[in-house]
Amino acid sequence: ALANTFTISETTTLYVENTNENCTSERVAIAITINSIPTVPVLTENTFCEAISINDITQNGWVWYNSSDATEALANTFTISETTTLYVENTNENCASERVAITITINTIPTVPVLTDNTFCGAVAINDITQNGWVWYNSADATEALANTFAINETTTLYVENTNENCTSERVPIAITINSIPTVPVLTENTFCGAVSINDITQNGWVWYNSADA
Helix, strand or coil, rough: CCCCCCCCCCCCCECCCCECCEECCCHHHHHHCCCCCEEEECCCCCEEEECCEEEHCCCCCCEEEECCCCCCCCCCCEECCEEEEEEEECCCCCCCCCCCCEEEECCCCCCCCCCCCEEEECCCCHHHHHHCEEEEECCCCCCCCCCCEEEECCEEEEEEEECCCCCCCCCCCEEEEECCCCCCCCCCCCCCCCCHHHHCCCCCCCCCCCCCCC
């Protein structure tokens, strides 16, 4: 006879008889079916920027719960909008895996860059106008960022995204207007006989002061 510690690890047929002190029954065949237990769920990517639904991360057969002993499964449309721990088991037609905890980390997306002053006299460098976390590009789909020393010497549109340690905002166009600086005033004739008024010597656009810091 087989020991009662004998392990049945795959579908098989064994034979069994029933005995008492005096007699033994007919020996009959009993089929034992062993179904496979699905592998435990493993989520290889569990950190995201902004909310996701279970649909975005689940796999075929996975069933999600909000606690280790919950009896009602979460819908696959359930939204995960903040860092949380959910519980997941893997199922097939016959069996379920161990239910395991999976932590989902939801990071915040930085605000979209907004440049409040975008009109300048003469060239500026990105360093002069950027803010912490901003990354500048010369097109909406460029993969190489511009250096912060990049000079903007004519009116143009650049593209900027805001980044933090984990996430990146939408990339948005920012128009930079560069206006030309007038030439420095030069008075070719500055010696006169008798009084003159500024009107007599000025040129279009010149503005006069009585000190360097007036």
